[in-house]
Amino acid sequence: VQLVESGGGLVQAGGSLRLSCAASGFTFSNAGMGWFRQAPGKEREFVAAISWRGGTTSYADSVKGRFTISRDNAKNTVYLQLNSLKPEDTAVYYCAASGLDRAVVSSMRYDYWGQGTQVTVSS
Numbered sequence: 001v002q003l004v005e006s007g008g009g010l011v012q013a014g015g016s017l018r019l020s021c022a023a024s025g026f027t028f029s030n031a032g033m034g035w036f037r038q039a040p041g042k043e044r045e046f047v048a049a050i051s052w053r054g055g056t057t058s059y060a061d062s063v064k065g066r067f068t069i070s071r072d073n074a075k076n077t078v079y080l081q082l083n084s085l086k087p088e089d090t091a092v093y094y095c096a097a098s099g100l101d102r103a104v105v106s107s108m109r110y111d112y113w114g115q116g117t118q119v120t121v122s123s
Helices: none
Strands: 002-006 009-012 017-024 033-038 045-050 057-059 067-072 077-082 091-098 110-113 117-122
Touching: 002 091, 017 033, 017 091, 017 117, 033 067, 033 077, 045 067, 045 077, 057 067
Parallel strands: 009 117
Antiparallel strands: 002 017, 017 077, 033 045, 033 091, 045 057, 067 077, 091 110, 091 117
16 A cells, blocks of 8 residues: 655745645545644644545644645545645645545544655745
């Protein structure tokens, strides 16, 4: 199983980024997918999740209305659109795959994790 994130970088506050996560080695179209992030000195936290067909999404309150999760099952890829970025969004962002088909919030329900991509937002 591989999850490979890309699209991170340095952006000014108010800017946008689009993260991608390319999946392989499992049946992507059956898996609920999620994004988490970890800032320096902090625990990993939930950002967003999407169900197997994309019909259900869930967001952390801190990103609701600014971030959008989506997926393309034909491409085995899940995306996270980050808009109106704030300095407090600075973190390593991780993609994760669940053995469940729904949008899962708890990190304990995810079986596979990517290596992460750094997002840095300057003020």
